[in-house]
Amino acid sequence: MKRSTKPKPKTGAPASATLGPEKLLRFYRQMVKIRLFEEQVNQLYTSAKMPGLAHLYIGQEAVAVGICEALRPDDYITSTHRGHGHCLAKGASADRMFAELLGKASGYCRGKGGSMHIADQDTGNLGANAIVGGSAGIATGAALSAKMRRSEQVSVCFFGEGALGQGLLYESMNMASLWKLPVIYVCENNLYNEYTHYRETTAGEFTTRAEAFGIPSESIDGQDIELVHTAALRLVERARQGKGPAFLTCNTYRFHGHHVGDIDRSYYRSKKEEEEWKNKRDPIELLAGRLVARKLVDTKALKELEEEGRREIEAGVAYALSAPYPDPGEVDQHVYT
Amino acid sequence: MKARAKQDAAPVALSREITFAQAINEALAEEMRRDPRVFVIGEDVGEAGTPFKVLSGLIQEFGPERVIDSPISEAGITGLGVGAAMTGMRPVVDIMFGDFLTLTMDQVVNQAAKIHYMSGGKLKVPMVVRTTLGATRRSAAQHSQSLHALFSHVPGLKVALPSTPYDAKGLLKTAVRDDNPVIFFEDKMMYQLKGPVPEEEYTIPFGVADIKRPGTDITIVATSSMVQVALAAAEKLAGERISAEIIDVRTTAPLDKETLIESAKKTGRAMVVDEGYERYGVTAEIASVIADSAFYYLDAPVKRIGAMHVPVPFSPALEDLTVPTPETVVEAAKTLCGRI
Ligand SMILES: Cc1ncc(C[n+]2csc(CCOP(=O)(O)OP(=O)(O)O)c2C)c(N)n1
Numbered sequence: 004m005k006r007s008t009k010p011k012p013k014t015g016a017p018a019s020a021t022l023g024p025e026k027l028l029r030f031y032r033q034m035v036k037i038r039l040f041e042e043q044v045n046q047l048y049t050s051a052k053m054p055g056l057a058h059l060y061i062g063q064e065a066v067a068v069g070i071c072e073a074l075r076p077d078d079y080i081t082s083t084h085r086g087h088g089h090c091l092a093k094g095a096s097a098d099r100m101f102a103e104l105l106g107k108a109s110g111y112c113r114g115k116g117g118s119m120h121i122a123d124q125d126t127g128n129l130g131a132n133a134i135v136g137g138s139a140g141i142a143t144g145a146a147l148s149a150k151m152r153r154s155e156q157v158s159v160c161f162f163g164e165g166a167l168g169q170g171l172l173y174e175s176m177n178m179a180s181l182w183k184l185p186v187i188y189v190c191e192n193n194l195y196n197e198y199t200h201y202r203e204t205t206a207g208e209f210t211t212r213a214e215a216f217g218i219p220s221e222s223i224d225g226q227d228i229e230l231v232h233t234a235a236l237r238l239v240e241r242a243r244q245g246k247g248p249a250f251l252t253c254n255t256y257r258f259h260g261h262h263v264g265d266i267d268r269s270y271y272r273s274k275k276e277e278e279e280w281k282n283k284r285d286p287i288e289l290l291a292g293r294l295v296a297r298k299l300v301d302t303k304a305l306k307e308l309e310e311e312g313r314r315e316i317e318a319g320v321a322y323a324l325s326a327p328y329p330d331p332g333e334v335d336q337h338v339y340t
Numbered sequence: 341m342k343a344r345a346k347q348d349a350a351p352v353a354l355s356r357e358i359t360f361a362q363a364i365n366e367a368l369a370e371e372m373r374r375d376p377r378v379f380v381i382g383e384d385v386g387e388a389g390t391p392f393k394v395l396s397g398l399i400q401e402f403g404p405e406r407v408i409d410s411p412i413s414e415a416g417i418t419g420l421g422v423g424a425a426m427t428g429m430r431p432v433v434d435i436m437f438g439d440f441l442t443l444t445m446d447q448v449v450n451q452a453a454k455i456h457y458m459s460g461g462k463l464k465v466p467m468v469v470r471t472t473l474g475a476t477r478r479s480a481a482q483h484s485q486s487l488h489a490l491f492s493h494v495p496g497l498k499v500a501l502p503s504t505p506y507d508a509k510g511l512l513k514t515a516v517r518d519d520n521p522v523i524f525f526e527d528k529m530m531y532q533l534k535g536p537v538p539e540e541e542y543t544i545p546f547g548v549a550d551i552k553r554p555g556t557d558i559t560i561v562a563t564s565s566m567v568q569v570a571l572a573a574a575e576k577l578a579g580e581r582i583s584a585e586i587i588d589v590r591t592t593a594p595l596d597k598e599t600l601i602e603s604a605k606k607t608g609r610a611m612v613v614d615e616g617y618e619r620y621g622v623t624a625e626i627a628s629v630i631a632d633s634a635f636y637y638l639d640a641p642v643k644r645i646g647a648m649h650v651p652v653p654f655s656p657a658l659e660d661l662t663v664p665t666p667e668t669v670v671e672a673a674k675t676l677c678g679r680i
Contacts, residue, residue, distance in 0.1 A: 054478035054656050106478075106655030117480045117654030133482035134440070135412045168411030169443075196412055198388035204411035270387045328657035338650050 022229055024299045028308070030072060030228050031294065034064040034287045035309050037088045039316040040097055044087065044104065044118075048263040052324070053104055055117050060088035062258035065286035066191050067092035069231025069253075070159060073239045079127045079145040079158040081138035084119045085257070086131030089161050094126035097316055101323030108329040109322075115329075115337065127156075136162060136169030139188075143175040146186035146248070157242045158186045164252075165196035167205055167212065176248065180216040185242035187235070188213065188250045191225065193257045198271045213250030225253030226286045229293075256280040356539060361394045361531040363505035364470075367512035368395070368432065370541070372402050375430060378516055379406040381417050382434025382470075391436060392472075392531055414443035418469065422452045422521075425467040430516060435471040438525060439485045444469070452521040453496030466519045468512075473501075474527035474565055474615060475652045475663050484652035484659075486615040488563070489622045491523045492592040498522040498546060499593045503567035505535040507590055510544030518546070527565035527615075547594035551603070555585035558609040558673055561600055561626055563589055566613040566664060573669035582677050592622055597629050604634040604642075609676050611643035613664050618646035643672050 041061045047053040060067065063085075071080065071092035082089040090100060095111065103110025104118050111123050122130035129145060132138040142160030149156035166172055167190070179186050196204050213220035219238075223230050231253055238249040258281055260268055268277075294300050358366070372378045380398065382390070386409040389396030399407040410417045414435055421431040435441055441448070452465045473486035492499045498520050502508035508526065515522040552567055553574050562570040567588045574584040585603050589595060604610040610630050612623040623644035630642050648662040674680045 055654060056479060056483075106657060112654075114655030114658065115481075115651075115653045117478070119482070120480055120654065133480065134443075137482075165412045168413040168416070170413070170415055196383070197391070198384050199386070199409050203409060329655055331657070331661055334653060334658045334661045335648065335650050 022232065026072070027229075027290065027294060027299065030068055030232070031287070031290055031305065032308055032312060033068045033072070033092055034228070034290065035312045036097070036315065037064045037067065037091050038287060039309075039312050040087060040091060040100070043101070043316055043320050045259070045263055047104070047320070054106060055119075056084075057118055057263040058085040058261065059257065059259045059263065060085050062280065062285070063191055063193060063225065063255045064088055065228035065231050065290070066189065066225045066253045066255055067161070069228045070161075070187075070189055070235045072232055073235035074127070074157065074159065077127055077154075078156050078239075079129055079142065079149070081129050081142040081145070081158070081160050082131040083135070083138070083162055084131065084133050085163065086119070086121060086161075090121050090123065090128055090131065093123070093128050095121070095123045095128065097319035098322040101319045102326045105323050105326070106328060107323055107326040108333070109326045113329055113333060136166035136172050138162065139166065139169070139172040139175040143179050143184060143186050146179065146184035147182065149185055150182070155243055156185070157239050159189055160186060161189050161191065163196070164190055164192040164194075164201045164205065164209070166190070167209065168196070173212070176213060176216045176218060176250070179248040180218050183245060183247035185245070186248045187238050187242060188218075188248065190250065190252045191255055192252055193255050195257070195261070195271065197261050198265075200271070209252045210250070218248050218250050220250040220252070222252040222254065225255035226284045226289055228286055228290055256284065356537060357534045358505055358537050359531065360502075360505045360508050360526070360533045360535070361392065363509040363537055364394050364512060364526065365396065365398070366537075367509045367516070369398060369401065371513055371516040372398070372406060375516075377428065377430045378432065379408065379429060380432045380434060381408040381410050381421065383410055383412055383436055385409060385434050390434065392528060394531060395434070414440045415447055418444035418447040419451070421467045421469070422447055422455070422465055425452075425465045425521075426455065426463050430466050432468045432470055432516065435469055437483050438471045438473045438487050439482050441469070441471055441487055441491075441523075448491070448497070448521065448523070449494050453494045456520070457496060464519045465521045468515045468522045468524055470512075470524045470526065472528040473525045474529050475647070476659060477529060478654065478656060478659065480654040481651040486525075486564075486647065488523070488525050488592060489616045489620070492622060492625070496521065497593060498591065500524045500546065500591045501564040502526065502590065503530075503552070503562070503564055503588050505533065505537050507544060507550070507588070509537055510542055511546070511590060513543045514546055517543070525564060530565050530568070533568070544590065546591045547596050548590065549596035549599040550588045550590055551585060551599070552588050553584070553586040555583040555607065557583045557607055558611065558677055559585045559587060559600070559603040559607045560611050560613060560669065560673065561587045561589060561630075562613040563592065563622060564615060566615055569664055569666055570613050570669055572666035573673065576666060576670050577673055580674065580679065582673060582679065584673060589626070592625075595626070595629070597633070600626065600630055601633040604630045605637040608637055608639045610634070610638065611645065611669075611672055611676060613645045613669055615647055615663060617649055618644050619649060621646055640676050643676050645669060645672055
């Protein structure tokens with residue numbers, strides 16, 4: 004059902020003081036890389052070069068980058084069907100991701116997983132997941148393992164607000180709190196569970212859900228990467244010190260459809276709402292504006308960073324397009340170890 | 341002897357063609373008009389009419405009280421369905437992808453399936469769970485499974501697997517009227533398949549197989565979209581002067597054993613094609629039914645063709661290898677008939 008929802012950013016104090024220019028520029032580069040990657044996915048999909056389903060992360064980049072930049076390379080993440088952003092932000096490379104998206108043998112999962120299942124152990128990515136809420140147990144289990152192994156690793160569970168409908172999340176949070184597990188539940192509230200506004204599927208408040216288990220819970224503007232990153236630093240550090248889980252709601256918006264084929268969206272959200280977010284709440288534009296206002300860079304330098312990103316993405320696509328498909332003999336490999 | 345499909349429908353001209361999706365939609369709309377206790381609950385079943393657009397228009401006619409958009413809570417909506425069914429309603433629970441049935445397992449297997457029996461016949465669960473099956477949509481391992489064998493295994497559940505728009509409509513209407521929990525599987529690759537469906541009211545009884553194409557040399561038993569695969573194979577086999585009889589079981593639980601056995605006795609050769617896994621699967625059950633009762637009439641062991649024993653891979657280069665195709669069915673049939 005359609006309802007008009009104005010973006011209501013919760014603006015805390017900008018944490019600019021703690022984040023140096025180098026870090027901010029890196030954020031910019033990473034967010035732009037995700038944006039360009041997803042634009043390519045859109046292109047590949049609409050030109051029938053990419054099979055399957057494509058759920059674009061465009062609009063939500065500040066969440067993945069803000070959080071993952073607060074993590075160690077060996078920290079864990081679990082991701083969702085909308086997972087390309089998390090995967091890139093945790094350090095995966097675009098070329099092998101594209102290869103996976105096209106079902107090629109040099110993809111991260113040898114073409115067996117595809118868009119909704121990319122996993123990359125080397126960067127701590129335990130996998131995207133095509134089951135909504137399906138990774139709540141996995142992320143919490145990885146935190147249990149980190150605690151048992153005394154590895155001081157932290158685990159981040161990314162999920163959309165739709166996953167609040169799944170019981171597994173609540174069972175997992177209960178145990179995480181009981182046993183003080185180093186896991187951060189990052190709820191990306193982009194307002195819609197597929198084609199339905201979250202208010203029609205979600206009773207009560209987000210934050211109180213975690214609080215019921217004694218888990219500290221915050222809700223922040225997910226378009227403001229400085230806010231996201233500062234919160235992540237604090238919560239990750241807390242978890243690493245053995246003080247237990249946290250729940251972070253990042254309020255955000257997906258600029259495109261639920262998946263690439265979701266073109267007619269007028270029955271569930273208005274053009275006006277989309278335009279407002281795109282024009283006023285674009286996380287990349289927001290950061291760019293600040294970088295320029297603070298005279299850390301000029302627009303020309305930003306343009307160059309973007310071009311750099313574009314070259315990487317274009318090279319990645321070219322690599323994937325020309326990469327070979329897996330050998331038919333691979334079909335029954337990896338069912339068992 | 342049981343009635344066959346040809347006798348199920350009133351003898352009207354099947355001039356009208358609609359899609360499989362429209363057939364499902366019509367069946368639900370008609371049942372909801374007929375019986376105010378029938379309601380639909382599921383994710384994005386309302387305005388969106390499901391991602392496959394199968395339920396488009398229902399909310400306009402029946403309103404949000406009877407076409408309920410739910411949270412993403414498969415266990416929850418199935419549980420609510422069980423409770424509502426036990427207390428006088430007739431829920432149709434929409435589980436978007438058959439893969440998500442795994443989230444409903446306790447409510448379906450431990451609760452719905454057993455309540456009538458455990459209560460000594462006092463309580464009943466007239467609930468339909470509508471869901472999908474089928475690979476080759478490039479949807480990868482968690483959106484492509486055909487899990488109907490799991491449910492056919494459980495006493496107390498009925499399982500329907502329509503293969504045409506005609507069967508889809510008639511079987512779904514029967515499912516809604518059945519007083520037992522019914523798991524209703526629709527192959528998502530068939531939603532746009534067109535076929536003749538009469539304007540007039542009709543239902544198709546459960547447990548009655550349909551001979552989709554008569555033949556004399558070999559019996560090919562199939563389910564769901566594999567019936568279409570078998571029909572395509574039969575066409576090719578005819579070119580090689582092998583006459584294949586294609587039998588659609590339409591429901592695996594209950595299973596119309598008689599029709600299968602009779603056909604196998606007649607042709608002397610049988611194979612079973614199903615998109616679930618072969619191991620411990622629907623093909624195994626049906627093959628054993630035929631072997632048990634038609635053994636002395638068979639010229640060869642019953643052949644089974646199911647999905648390859650792997651999670652469904654994403655890559656098109658691999659996925660297409662995992663499912664039965666007309667070509668693989670033709671090859672197997674020729675071997676069985678001693679033509680290779
Ligand atoms: C258990 C389960 N139920 C249903 C689906 C189908 N589905 C895929 S995405 C989606 C909506 C998810 O919304 P949300 O969690 O908010 O994530 P978003 O798509 O907004 O990123 C649904 C219902 C699924 N993949 N898994």
